[in-house]
Amino acid sequence: MEMAQELHVLAVDDSHVDRKVIERLLKISCCKVTAVESGTRALQYLGLDGEKSTMGIDGLKVNLILTDYSMPGMTGYELLKKIKESSVLSKIPVVIMSSEKILPRIDRCLEEGAEEFLLKPVKLSDVKRLRDFILRGEGDDNKETEKNIKQVCSRKRKFQDDSTTQSMLSAVVTAHDIESSSPESSASSESLQPLSKQSKIG
Amino acid sequence: MENQKKRQAAYMKRSLLDQGYLDEQFIHLEELQDDANPNFVEEVVKLYYTDSARYVRNIELALENGPYDFARLDNMMYQFKGSSSSIGARRVKRHCSQFQEYCNAKNIEGCRNTFQEVKQEYDTLKTKLETYFQMER
Numbered sequence: 001m002e003m004a005q006e007l008h009v010l011a012v013d014d015s016h017v018d019r020k021v022i023e024r025l026l027k028i029s030c031c032k033v034t035a036v037e038s039g040t041r042a043l044q045y046l047g048l049d050g051e052k053s054t055m056g057i058d059g060l061k062v063n064l065i066l067t068d069y070s071m072p073g074m075t076g077y078e079l080l081k082k083i084k085e086s087s088v089l090s091k092i093p094v095v096i097m098s099s100e101k102i103l104p105r106i107d108r109c110l111e112e113g114a115e116e117f118l119l120k121p122v123k124l125s126d127v128k129r130l131r132d133f134i135l136r137g138e139g140d141d142n143k144e145t146e147k148n149i150k151q152v153c154s155r156k157r158k159f160q161d162d163s164t165t166q167s168m169l170s171a172v173v174t175a176h177d178i179e180s181s182s183p184e185s186s187a188s189s190e191s192l193q194p195l196s197k198q199s200k201i202g
Numbered sequence: 203m204e205n206q207k208k209r210q211a212a213y214m215k216r217s218l219l220d221q222g223y224l225d226e227q228f229i230h231l232e233e234l235q236d237d238a239n240p241n242f243v244e245e246v247v248k249l250y251y252t253d254s255a256r257y258v259r260n261i262e263l264a265l266e267n268g269p270y271d272f273a274r275l276d277n278m279m280y281q282f283k284g285s286s287s288s289i290g291a292r293r294v295k296r297h298c299s300q301f302q303e304y305c306n307a308k309n310i311e312g313c314r315n316t317f318q319e320v321k322q323e324y325d326t327l328k329t330k331l332e333t334y335f336q337m338e339r
């Protein structure tokens with residue numbers, strides 16, 4: 001199957017506010033976003049919790065996991081460890097976000113295999129830089145896709161019309177946004193529905 | 203009429219920044235708005251109010267009776283501080299940090315007093331932002 005033309009990012013954060021902001025940053029950077037509220041939910045989504053994943057087809061491949069460090073239950077570090085220990089998922093780059101710049105913490109995360117450590121509040125420039133980094137790393141003959149995405153993305157910002165560009169980019173079914181239980185969660189703007197059964201993670 | 207409202211909104215925002223109620227994070231959030239998402243910042247701030255109400259309530263309950271779990275108090279305030287930082291609520295964030303310092307010092311009176319200040323700053327900001335968004339619409 002050809003590579004999805006948009007990067008799919010799994011964002012993990014227990015804060016409603018931060019989830020909404022990171023989601024917006026990613027969408028502006030032309031990434032598909034799935035935002036979940038905990039490490040446990042993230043593992044469920046990725047299919048690592050033993051139960052059947054809600055998503056099981058190639059089109060829903062996750063290209064990047066962006067997780068908060070301090071979360072109740074499973075920390076971002078613990079989530080990172082579980083992902084890197086998995087033969088299936090260890091190749092997915094994981095980036096940790098935190099509002100605290102604690103050097104031993106940063107070191108520990110990088111040693112465990114985190115790609116990068118971002119200080120909150122995360123900026124648009126951080127996200128764009130990540131996107132470009134992931135694009136470069138994804139697949140061999142990716143220069144064309146990388147160029148396309150950047151061109152379409154800047155055009156999108158210029159004309160400020162999300163809906164047109166969405167259908168231009170996705171000719172195949174790709175992941176939709178599973179919002180965690182946030183009353184203000186913006187509805188998924190995609191008109192395409194994934195083939196697999198959808199369940200709300202919340 | 204339209205232009206006057208815009209000028210008032212811009213003036214108010216400048217004033218909120220100058221007086222330190224807000225910092226540049228608020229501006230960064232506004233830069234994420236566009237024609238397709240014109241109310242993004244207001245939506246984020248509304249989420250902030252919902253989350254904050256919960257954080258404040260939980261901290262209040264935890265401050266009521268001993269024994270006081272300062273680690274837990276610190277953690278709750280850390281979350282509130284995080285949200286505040288994400289919307290650029292500079293003064294609120296500063297008082298949250300002060301609260302955390304009192305937690306580290308295991309000073310319950312200090313915590314209580316600072317918490318009142320946190321709530322006051324939060325209420326003040328909320329009122330000002332509500333005015334601002336009304337002007338903006």
